[in-house]
Amino acid sequence: MLSSPRLLRHHLPPLQCCFTTAPTQPPSSQILTIKKALLSGETTSVDLTSAFLRRLRRTEPHLKSFLYTPSDQTILQQAQELDNRIQNNEPLGPLAGVVVAVKDNICTCDMPSTAGSRLLENYRPPFDATAVRKLKEKGAIIVGKTNMDEFGMGSTTEGSAFQVTANPWDLSRVPGGSSGGSAAAVSARQCVVSLGSDTGGSVRQPASFCGVVGLKPTYGRVSRYGLVAYASSLDVIGCFGSSVADTGILFHAISGHDKFDATSSKRDVPDPTSQFIANDYLVSKPLKGLRVGVIRETLQDGVDPAVVSSVNSATSHLEDLGCVISEVSLPSFALGLPAYYILASSESSSNLSRYDGVRYGKQLFADELNSLYRNFRANGFGSEVKRRILMGTYALSAGYYDAYYKRAQQVRTIVQKSFRDALDRNDILISPAAPSVAYEIGEKKDDPLAMYAGDIMTVNVNLAGLPALVLPCGFANGGSSGLPVGCQMIGGAFDEEKLLKIGHIFEQTLEGYNFVPPLVADEVGC
Amino acid sequence: MANRALNLLRASTTVVPITTRRSSFLSPNIWSPRTVEVKQRRSKRSYSTSSLEPPDVSRLAETARISLSPEEVEEFGPKIRQVIDWFGKLQDVDLQSVEPAIRADTEGDNIRDDIPETFPNREAIIATIPNFEDSYIKVPKVLNKE
Numbered sequence: 001m002l003s004s005p006r007l008l009r010h011h012l013p014p015l016q017c018c019f020t021t022a023p024t025q026p027p028s029s030q031i032l033t034i035k036k037a038l039l040s041g042e043t044t045s046v047d048l049t050s051a052f053l054r055r056l057r058r059t060e061p062h063l064k065s066f067l068y069t070p071s072d073q074t075i076l077q078q079a080q081e082l083d084n085r086i087q088n089n090e091p092l093g094p095l096a097g098v099v100v101a102v103k104d105n106i107c108t109c110d111m112p113s114t115a116g117s118r119l120l121e122n123y124r125p126p127f128d129a130t131a132v133r134k135l136k137e138k139g140a141i142i143v144g145k146t147n148m149d150e151f152g153m154g155s156t157t158e159g160s161a162f163q164v165t166a167n168p169w170d171l172s173r174v175p176g177g178s179s180g181g182s183a184a185a186v187s188a189r190q191c192v193v194s195l196g197s198d199t200g201g202s203v204r205q206p207a208s209f210c211g212v213v214g215l216k217p218t219y220g221r222v223s224r225y226g227l228v229a230y231a232s233s234l235d236v237i238g239c240f241g242s243s244v245a246d247t248g249i250l251f252h253a254i255s256g257h258d259k260f261d262a263t264s265s266k267r268d269v270p271d272p273t274s275q276f277i278a279n280d281y282l283v284s285k286p287l288k289g290l291r292v293g294v295i296r297e298t299l300q301d302g303v304d305p306a307v308v309s310s311v312n313s314a315t316s317h318l319e320d321l322g323c324v325i326s327e328v329s330l331p332s333f334a335l336g337l338p339a340y341y342i343l344a345s346s347e348s349s350s351n352l353s354r355y356d357g358v359r360y361g362k363q364l365f366a367d368e369l370n371s372l373y374r375n376f377r378a379n380g381f382g383s384e385v386k387r388r389i390l391m392g393t394y395a396l397s398a399g400y401y402d403a404y405y406k407r408a409q410q411v412r413t414i415v416q417k418s419f420r421d422a423l424d425r426n427d428i429l430i431s432p433a434a435p436s437v438a439y440e441i442g443e444k445k446d447d448p449l450a451m452y453a454g455d456i457m458t459v460n461v462n463l464a465g466l467p468a469l470v471l472p473c474g475f476a477n478g479g480s481s482g483l484p485v486g487c488q489m490i491g492g493a494f495d496e497e498k499l500l501k502i503g504h505i506f507e508q509t510l511e512g513y514n515f516v517p518p519l520v521a522d523e524v525g526c
Numbered sequence: 527m528a529n530r531a532l533n534l535l536r537a538s539t540t541v542v543p544i545t546t547r548r549s550s551f552l553s554p555n556i557w558s559p560r561t562v563e564v565k566q567r568r569s570k571r572s573y574s575t576s577s578l579e580p581p582d583v584s585r586l587a588e589t590a591r592i593s594l595s596p597e598e599v600e601e602f603g604p605k606i607r608q609v610i611d612w613f614g615k616l617q618d619v620d621l622q623s624v625e626p627a628i629r630a631d632t633e634g635d636n637i638r639d640d641i642p643e644t645f646p647n648r649e650a651i652i653a654t655i656p657n658f659e660d661s662y663i664k665v666p667k668v669l670n671k672e
Contacts, residue, residue, distance in 0.1 A: 109647070109650070123654060124650070124653075124654065125650075125654075126645075126647040126648075126650030126651045126653075126654065127645075127647060127650075218630075219629070219630035220630070233628065233629035233630065234629075234630070257636065259636075259638045262636055262637045262638070263629070263636075264636060265636070266636055335615075335616065335619060338612055338613050338615050338616055339616060341609070341613065342613050342616070349590060353591075356591075357656070358655075358656075358657075358663060358665055359654070359655055359663070360654055360655075360656075361656060362656055363656030363657045366666045367666055367667070368666050368667050368668070368669075369665055369666050369667065369668045370591065371666070372665065372666050373591040374591050374592060374593040375593055377590075377591060377592045377593075378592055378593035378594065378595075381592065383598070383601075383602075386592055386594070386598070386602070387602055387605060387606055387609075389590050389592065390581070390583065390586045390587060390590055390592070390602065390606055391581075391606055391609055391610065391613075393586050393589050393590045394581045394586055394606075394610060395613065397589075400578060403578055403617065404613055404616070406626050407616045407617070407619075407621055408616065409626030409627055409628060410621040410624040410625070410626050410627075411616060411619070411621070412626070412627040413624050413625055413626060413627040414621075414624060416627055416630075448605055448608075448609060449608055449609060449612060452609075462630075463630070464630065465629070465630020466630075
């Protein structure tokens with residue numbers, strides 16, 4: 001576990017400066033740093049957690065990343081129990097003392113789980129999602145539930161029934177979505193890492209907008225048990241971190257087969273930590289011979305020039321590291337977007353039929369059952385969710401199924417084949433994570449089609465079920481210090497390990513960038 | 527800047543009201559010459575889009591069991607029609623002989639043995655039910671004029 005000398009060599013200065021990253025220094029693993037500091041007695045879990053809570057309480061009024069946080073006392077009690085275990089030399093889990101935030105559509109039995117919907121406002125699940133259970137077993141301290149577009153349907157987090165989350169880089173902009181709260185929380189160092197979910201890009205696009213690392217695992221790698229269903233053939237739980245190492249460690253902790261999810265894979269999940277080679281130990285061309293395919297269709301007209309230029313620089317950087325770069329074409333790329341929205345809307349219209357006013361939520365008075373259903377759903381769902389249910393209902397109507405749902409599934413076959421062909425000839429594929437930087441709050445609110453268009457870079461990967469890693473690679477103009485741009489690396493099924501290895505080398509060798517937002521730069525960038 | 531992304535949708539929809547420059551990126555001919563499976567064959571599709579009725583929002587709402595206010599019907603109508611028109615883009619793609627994929631191209635079907643297990647936290651499940659009495663979930667009367 002603690003095999004990488006580079007990641008361990010930072011000694012912890014006084015608390016408020018724990019995670020020092022000087023402007024041009026590569027991001028170090030907070031998780032490994034914490035583990036070392038706790039084991040050496042340099043600091044305590046209570047002190048570390050208190051520092052995060054102070055920052056969370058200071059920044060939260062500006063950001064509104066969280067829908068729920070337990071009291072400081074409740075959280076610190078867990079830290080105290082961990083300190084007691086350390087005192088008694090008891091074994092520690094791989095996430096011991098790591099402060100984690102969880103997207104609110106992932107069930108937690110000791111906290112509300114609303115999925116951003118008014119309809120589930122007071123819902124307390126009777127169980128933990130498998131991913132959450134694993135976090136707890138491995139020693140993580142869950143600091144709260146993060147804001148999101150209702151049921152994951154949105155790309156800005158403005159679709160939350162409760163609040164609008166701001167982007168830590170520019171408070172007038174959105175953090176992306178639907179996992180906007182989880183991305184903003186990691187970006188502003190309100191937590192070390194966080195869980196999100198990704199049905200069509202909901203981890204990767206907010207990672208790009210907030211300048212953090214986001215991983216969408218292979219479909220089937222992480223159990224969906226306890227993830228509030230949106231589009232079950234596409235949904236995956238994903239990870240955010242401020243470094244590739246942290247993201248990979250979190251991913252490893254939550255992955256693996258689960259008997260409660262029949263689509264979860266029985267394959268072993270290799271521990272990626274051994275892949276995180278220290279910068280000082282890297283040979284001159286550490287990625288020599290690695291074949292990288294740049295997806296032509298993602299860098300053409302319609303994409304923000306600043307995004308194109310950042311991704312081109314990232315490609316040059318990979319070339320400097322020894323990669324062999326070529327251009328690949330995915331001719332079906334544009335078809336993936338309408339196919340995705342047909343499938344997601346259709347599946348959601350079926351999945352969300354469970355919200356009937358009988359089993360969850362506050363029951364309304366009605367004189368007959370159908371009125372109860374209609375009124376409960378009318379009061380509980382927001383506009384975007386209602387529209388998607390209606391569009392899905394249309395696409396699944398008798399006589400229309402072949403024209404919409406079936407055709408979309410046929411397009412999914414073509415998308416899968418085109419990725420397979422491209423990945424036969426390349427180790428990974430590269431594209432932007434989004435066609436633009438973070439939108440202004442309100443910019444997309446009344447134009448669903450414009451919002452859907454922003455998902456062009458990510459939805460195809462969900463249709464194919466492949467893993468993809470997004471990492472910050474540059475900046476575009478905007479805000480007081482620029483707005484981050486993310487680069488997406490797409491790998492073969494179940495090959496997260498390769499993506500994490502490449503991503504780690506990429507970020508350790510990328511010079512001249514600091515992805516700590518100005519809001520917290522004084523504290524963490526000192 | 528963000529409206530630029532709209533170009534990505536412009537290819538074959540004609541109903542989008544905002545006019546910006548069309549993107550060569552997604553114009554239909556970008557994929558037709560390069561692939562065998564995906565090509566435009568407007569003349570040979572199995573049905574015409576005219577046989578597909580445009581969405582009637584009130585009827586859909588009835589089917590989906592969601593009451594809509596008259597304002598919502600008015601607001602949703604154009605937005606839903608715009609998206610459905612855009613969905614129609616797929617009607618123009620030749621997909622004959624392409625098998626549908628029901629989900630991701632990975633693996634799965636690791637179905638567990640069908641052995642019932644008692645859920646340990648039954649009380650918590652019951653606590654989430656809004657109207658529970660004497661081991662029954664209470665609902666309004668089911669028989670009605672429909």
